[in-house]
Amino acid sequence: MNSEQNTVRTRRLAFLIPLAGFLVLAGFASLALLATLRGERDMTQLPSAMVGKPAPAVALPDLRDAGGTVSAIDFKGRPFLVNVFASWCAPCRAEAPALALLSEEIEIFGIAYKDKPEDTRGFLATYGDPFEGIGIDRDGDAGMRWGVYGVPETFLVDASGTIILRHAGPIDRRVLDELLRPAIRDLAAGTKP
Amino acid sequence: MRLPRIISVLWCVAAFSMVLSAPLPAVAVTPEEMLADPALEERARALSKQLRCLVCQNQSIDDSDADLARDLRVEVRRQLSTGSSDAEILANLRDTYGDYVLLNPPVSPGTYVLWGSPVFILLAGAAIIMAGRRRREDAGGTVTEDPAAPLAMPLPPGTRRTAIALGSLVMAVSLGLYLMLGRADLPGQPLAGRGAELAAAADASNAQTAERKADLDEARSAAAASPEDVGVWLRLAMAAAAAGETNTELAALEQAEQLTKGDPAIRAMRAEAMSRAADGQVTIPARELIADILTEDPSEPRALFLSGLAAYQDENFGAAVEIWLRLQSLSAPDAPWMALLADNIADAAKAGGIDLDAVTAARGPDAETMAAAAEMSDEDRAAMIEGMVEGLAERLAEEPGDAAGWQRLARAYDVLGRPEDATRAMIGRADAMPGDAGAQLAALEAVVVNRLEDGFAGDAGRLLERIASLAPDRPETLYVRGHFAKLSGDVDTARALWQALLDRLPDDAPIAGQLRDAIDAL
Amino acid sequence: MITELGHFALIMAFVMSVAVSVLPFIGLRRGTSPFAALAAPATLAMMMAVCAAFAALLHAFITSDFSVALVASHSHSTKPLIYKISGTWGNHEGSLLLWILILALFGGALAAGGRGMDAGLKVRTLAVQAMVTAGFLAFCLFTSNPFERLESAPLDGRGLNPILQDPGLALHPPTLYIGYVGLSMAFAFAVAGLIEGRIDRDWARHVRPWVSAAWCALTAGIALGSWWAYYELGWGGWWFWDPVENASLMPWLAATALLHSTIVVEQRGTLKSWTVLLAILAFSLSLVGTFIVRSGLLTSVHSFASDPARGVFILGILLAAVGVPLMLFALRGPQLASRGDFDVLSRESGLILNNFLLTAATVVVLVGTFYPLALEMVSGARITVGPPYFDATFNPIMGALVAAMAFGPVMAWRRGTLPSTRLVAIAAAVGALLLAAGVGIAAGGIGVAGLAGLALLGWLALGITADISHRLKPWKDGLARRATALPAPVWGMWTAHAGMVVFLIGALGNGLFQTEVVVRATPGQAIDVAGKTMIFRGVEKRQGPNYVTETAILELRDGTDILAFMTPEKRFYNAERQTTTEAAIRPRLSGDDYAVLGDGDATAGYTLRLYRKPFVSWIWGGAALMAIGGGIAAFGRRQRKAVTQPAGATGAPAE
Numbered sequence A: 001m002n003s004e005q006n007t008v009r010t011r012r013l014a015f016l017i018p019l020a021g022f023l024v025l026a027g028f029a030s031l032a033l034l035a036t037l038r039g040e041r042d043m044t045q046l047p048s049a050m051v052g053k054p055a056p057a058v059a060l061p062d063l064r065d066a067g068g069t070v071s072a073i074d075f076k077g078r079p080f081l082v083n084v085f086a087s088w089c090a091p092c093r094a095e096a097p098a099l100a101l102l103s104e105e106i107e108i109f110g111i112a113y114k115d116k117p118e119d120t121r122g123f124l125a126t127y128g129d130p131f132e133g134i135g136i137d138r139d140g141d142a143g144m145r146w147g148v149y150g151v152p153e154t155f156l157v158d159a160s161g162t163i164i165l166r167h168a169g170p171i172d173r174r175v176l177d178e179l180l181r182p183a184i185r186d187l188a189a190g191t192k193p
Numbered sequence B: 001m002r003l004p005r006i007i008s009v010l011w012c013v014a015a016f017s018m019v020l021s022a023p024l025p026a027v028a029v030t031p032e033e034m035l036a037d038p039a040l041e042e043r044a045r046a047l048s049k050q051l052r053c054l055v056c057q058n059q060s061i062d063d064s065d066a067d068l069a070r071d072l073r074v075e076v077r078r079q080l081s082t083g084s085s086d087a088e089i090l091a092n093l094r095d096t097y098g099d100y101v102l103l104n105p106p107v108s109p110g111t112y113v114l115w116g117s118p119v120f121i122l123l124a125g126a127a128i129i130m131a132g133r134r135r136r137e138d139a140g141g142t143v144t145e146d147p148a149a150p151l152a153m154p155l156p157p158g159t160r161r162t163a164i165a166l167g168s169l170v171m172a173v174s175l176g177l178y179l180m181l182g183r184a185d186l187p188g189q190p191l192a193g194r195g196a197e198l199a200a201a202a203d204a205s206n207a208q209t210a211e212r213k214a215d216l217d218e219a220r221s222a223a224a225a226s227p228e229d230v231g232v233w234l235r236l237a238m239a240a241a242a243a244g245e246t247n248t249e250l251a252a253l254e255q256a257e258q259l260t261k262g263d264p265a266i267r268a269m270r271a272e273a274m275s276r277a278a279d280g281q282v283t284i285p286a287r288e289l290i291a292d293i294l295t296e297d298p299s300e301p302r303a304l305f306l307s308g309l310a311a312y313q314d315e316n317f318g319a320a321v322e323i324w325l326r327l328q329s330l331s332a333p334d335a336p337w338m339a340l341l342a343d344n345i346a347d348a349a350k351a352g353g354i355d356l357d358a359v360t361a362a363r364g365p366d367a368e369t370m371a372a373a374a375e376m377s378d379e380d381r382a383a384m385i386e387g388m389v390e391g392l393a394e395r396l397a398e399e400p401g402d403a404a405g406w407q408r409l410a411r412a413y414d415v416l417g418r419p420e421d422a423t424r425a426m427i428g429r430a431d432a433m434p435g436d437a438g439a440q441l442a443a444l445e446a447v448v449v450n451r452l453e454d455g456f457a458g459d460a461g462r463l464l465e466r467i468a469s470l471a472p473d474r475p476e477t478l479y480v481r482g483h484f485a486k487l488s489g490d491v492d493t494a495r496a497l498w499q500a501l502l503d504r505l506p507d508d509a510p511i512a513g514q515l516r517d518a519i520d521a522l
Numbered sequence C: 001m002i003t004e005l006g007h008f009a010l011i012m013a014f015v016m017s018v019a020v021s022v023l024p025f026i027g028l029r030r031g032t033s034p035f036a037a038l039a040a041p042a043t044l045a046m047m048m049a050v051c052a053a054f055a056a057l058l059h060a061f062i063t064s065d066f067s068v069a070l071v072a073s074h075s076h077s078t079k080p081l082i083y084k085i086s087g088t089w090g091n092h093e094g095s096l097l098l099w100i101l102i103l104a105l106f107g108g109a110l111a112a113g114g115r116g117m118d119a120g121l122k123v124r125t126l127a128v129q130a131m132v133t134a135g136f137l138a139f140c141l142f143t144s145n146p147f148e149r150l151e152s153a154p155l156d157g158r159g160l161n162p163i164l165q166d167p168g169l170a171l172h173p174p175t176l177y178i179g180y181v182g183l184s185m186a187f188a189f190a191v192a193g194l195i196e197g198r199i200d201r202d203w204a205r206h207v208r209p210w211v212s213a214a215w216c217a218l219t220a221g222i223a224l225g226s227w228w229a230y231y232e233l234g235w236g237g238w239w240f241w242d243p244v245e246n247a248s249l250m251p252w253l254a255a256t257a258l259l260h261s262t263i264v265v266e267q268r269g270t271l272k273s274w275t276v277l278l279a280i281l282a283f284s285l286s287l288v289g290t291f292i293v294r295s296g297l298l299t300s301v302h303s304f305a306s307d308p309a310r311g312v313f314i315l316g317i318l319l320a321a322v323g324v325p326l327m328l329f330a331l332r333g334p335q336l337a338s339r340g341d342f343d344v345l346s347r348e349s350g351l352i353l354n355n356f357l358l359t360a361a362t363v364v365v366l367v368g369t370f371y372p373l374a375l376e377m378v379s380g381a382r383i384t385v386g387p388p389y390f391d392a393t394f395n396p397i398m399g400a401l402v403a404a405m406a407f408g409p410v411m412a413w414r415r416g417t418l419p420s421t422r423l424v425a426i427a428a429a430v431g432a433l434l435l436a437a438g439v440g441i442a443a444g445g446i447g448v449a450g451l452a453g454l455a456l457l458g459w460l461a462l463g464i465t466a467d468i469s470h471r472l473k474p475w476k477d478g479l480a481r482r483a484t485a486l487p488a489p490v491w492g493m494w495t496a497h498a499g500m501v502v503f504l505i506g507a508l509g510n511g512l513f514q515t516e517v518v519v520r521a522t523p524g525q526a527i528d529v530a531g532k533t534m535i536f537r538g539v540e541k542r543q544g545p546n547y548v549t550e551t552a553i554l555e556l557r558d559g560t561d562i563l564a565f566m567t568p569e570k571r572f573y574n575a576e577r578q579t580t581t582e583a584a585i586r587p588r589l590s591g592d593d594y595a596v597l598g599d600g601d602a603t604a605g606y607t608l609r610l611y612r613k614p615f616v617s618w619i620w621g622g623a624a625l626m627a628i629g630g631g632i633a634a635f636g637r638r639q640r641k642a643v644t645q646p647a648g649a650t651g652a653p654a655e
Helices: A002-014 A017-037 A090-094 A096-102 A117-127 A141-146 A173-191 B003-013 B038-048 B067-081 B086-097 B109-138 B159-181 B191-225 B230-243 B246-259 B264-277 B284-296 B301-313 B317-330 B338-352 B356-363 B365-374 B378-398 B403-416 B419-432 B437-449 B457-470 B475-487 B491-504 B510-521 C002-029 C039-062 C069-074 C081-089 C092-112 C119-143 C167-196 C201-233 C243-268 C272-295 C308-335 C347-379 C387-410 C418-443 C448-472 C479-485 C488-513 C617-635
Strands: A080-085 A107-113 A133-137 A153-157 A163-168 C515-521 C526-529 C532-543 C547-558 C561-566 C569-573 C578-582 C584-588 C591-601 C605-614
Touching (some): A017 C272, A090 A117, B038 B067, B038 B086, B109 C387, B159 C002, B264 B301, B284 B301, B301 B317, B378 B403, B403 B419, B419 B437, B457 B475, C002 C039, C002 C119, C039 C119, C092 C167, C119 C308, C167 C243, C201 C272, C201 C617, C347 C387, C547 C591, C561 C591
Parallel strands (some): A080 A107, A107 A133
Antiparallel strands (some): C584 C591
């Protein structure tokens, strides 16, 4: 009798499996939807595998010094930003003012990704030049080493040369105020003591 | 100056410069990329099918035409030709780009469930089927025969009536919903019926293009003919702007700027042209220029507008609203940019969630102006207010019914130390509200206090008549009427009025004594 | 004016659908009432209203009425008429209206037909169908209204994505939607049956044609989509394991399982609760498939612009349309009595195995499709589940299914007659191994999976042949009599299963023996592709109706014979400022010659991608056969015996 009741109970439970499965799926979908609505979920943002790794030390031709080279290594010893940009990239224009603001707080190393030097110069003349140093990445090799998958991308590197943070896409107000500035502040606070 | 609209569109479009778009039908791997060694090339193709094009949607780098896919293909082949094994290459790319790059998800704690689920499903399914079989064997005998069902329902009585009632209800509710959602007021506009409109639009567009081109050519030759004339350069700049030739515009403005030795207005025009050249973005060089102009002339309207726009583009909406409100209060009400400015302020307030009414109420155009003025040098302040006042006066000349405007004007003239104009404004205000005794009295008071009785005798007479009928018994009325009667030499009337006033005043009123003296003096 | 009438008709349809979904229940509770009697006519009226609305939208597209926002943003005056028409459903709002139209047409078909059905079941089924319709009409009216108007009509529209300007688009979505939405009938029957608490053989008898019809359309729709991707995307592939493709595959797998399990319910009165669950799940998966992509949760190459705000509404509809029936199932399912007693080797077992494998395959696709999303929510990590995963998990399960397919139909109900089956099985197995070995030796270089596939192909082909010859006995007299005596569903099954054989020939032939050549060619150059020669004659610029094109001219030769001129194109669409490539395909039964033109210029040469794809068109031929089989089963002469036949009769030569 007892075992029969148990069978009946398990049988009833089995009929709940589809509903449970569906609710799990719906739960994930709701979470994702909620995150999307809040603007926290951006499908274009891929987590970077480079975070926590040392900044690639690729020596690039210097835009400002024909014949010379620049590299992220040159900045080692103090925190700095790396901005991968190009004159052909519309969002790079959009983030120019934000970079100008950031350049007051931290040094920025620019990587001109797959861009002709003369185009890069024109771009800087029109939209302003917030960069401490600019390397020419004519064929995108450096971009590949940095794991860049689109321009613009911005990396924050600490004094030891380790990549702390990566943002893909233009820096808007929100990214500036809620992501980059706090991270830069934390870094400054952390390096002082 | 129709910048912000362009910009807000750009702001949305400029999401990310990747080829996130449609599946670009592609030729993917190109002969140049391919390796000479067929065995290596075959490995390269196989590897490419294992790697995701990160910027595409579910395409392997072998299928994708995207730039990044090409780079990755080249990278895979580079590593192959240096002798790396397939596993090493996949591991290298995974190091740089993460698990996302692998189309075959690697087995890791995060994918245990993924890889385990097929096995689990097969085992669980088999178990359930086995259990079900056993049960069926147990319950083998119980056969429930399906009960016979009634095949059709007879049509019940009253169906027709219900149908009509239900139909009407449906119609009524639908109509109600339609009134909320529909647009019966908009006629259909099939393309076939719009031939004339299309032709007209095409003509207009052609004519406009031709006209602009002609204008530009004319302006060019004019500038060449008299290169020392600032006006022709400005005209050229405007013609070039209309024709969309920003480089010509910038060059013309630079000429004009040199000729005028850096006139702020012309420099502001250049800042605007620079922004227009950058698809509407107020660029960093433009911002520097604007900052220079504003230190020199804090009320340069175009520079103020652009500076507000820069704040708007930085999504600093509070600052944008503030700057634009200041520009609004500084501008003549009929300034050509006022409509656009109002739109932009509303836009920025909406974007920033700013309650515009609260801001304007708190600051008020006057308070705003005064606060701004307080930070300026005296000279600047006077100049600023004068500019503001002129605009206001012009507008009031056209719209004399704006009592508040008159009052503002009067106050501004007061500050500027122009009592006569202030008094005239007060009279304007009184005329704007002829039924308000207080306004009449205030104007008369201004006349008296400023000792302008002679100049405004006619106006005063008009106002006196009004208060005599509006509030004949108010003490102020009695006093002012007496004052004017005295001036016109009508001593008796003056005495009678003042005496009436004195009678109304309590004996110990402070002015009672003065009044008595005055009566005696008569 | 017509647009506004259409808008009003849509609103009326919404109000009526709400009425139909509520009133019958009031009616049935009161016994025979006018409300219940009105369900069918009201459903018909609602169908007419939706038809009117759709016609109005079609009219707006055809006449290029740019005062309709949808037309302005998705059409263009220079578009050829056919794409103005197909543009009606080439966007989110219009396709939603098409979806609703089909939903209403199915409801109308049941309202007008459904003869011999229990009146209570019919009215309840109509009501459930109306609830679904009401949900989507609300979604349409309040979040995605196709009749949105513009105050000032622009002079021209923004155009239709050129990749969608293709005859394939005119057919693919409607067919696919008929399949998706057809499953709503099975769903409505299942929910109505659960509400009534009665699922029986009569229920199965009435639901089966709907399932067959939906499955037929779904098969055709998926095949059309795959064919479209094959010739339009120019990647040379026919299945990419893209989320949208998976979204259509899942309901297909579930519907296939449902198709087979309703047979068991109809013939044997068992597997009732399982069949009801499948009916709910099949339509739920259609819903999930069509709409989750539009919510922006998953990204796909095929999707319309997604909008998370719409996603909230979609999720609400899904919760109601899937959650509530599943809850009902959890409550009422255990009471659905099943009857049993059959052998391990019986038709029932075979069909259970079929259902088990198809369900497992469905779950694998479901997990693979949603796993990245779930993982992202749990840990924030982003991974890709791509073709290699599905090849490793889905293909073996389908292989097992194909293996079961060969002998399942041979077996009798309740207990299989092993001796006769064994002979067939041994013969088939030997034949299969011989085929695999033969092809393997002849071609060489085929992997284990390929050989297994070939063996399965032989096994299935021989199994089906054995079954057909066993039943028809063509060597004996009276073949025609025996053939006509067989019920249509049996013929449908044979056709569909033969379609599977044809499909496998295509898939394996293309998968194992494809030749691909990528070259940069200059005019005059001859390229060898799998024994034939392509001579590149150069590139011409041409003007199309609303695009300009670069057309390459390729001369296909076999030795010295000119077989054909192939003209792959690269098109530039002016209105949309987009480029597409058009592959040139010379389809033959023995295989396709396939050419794609890439970038280049006359001096440096043009990139050409040339293929020889053996048997590739058999893929769609097989799918077409399957669809035809489904159609025969749905619309052919039904076997009436099953209802009156005493329960427990064995060996009925049913399907």
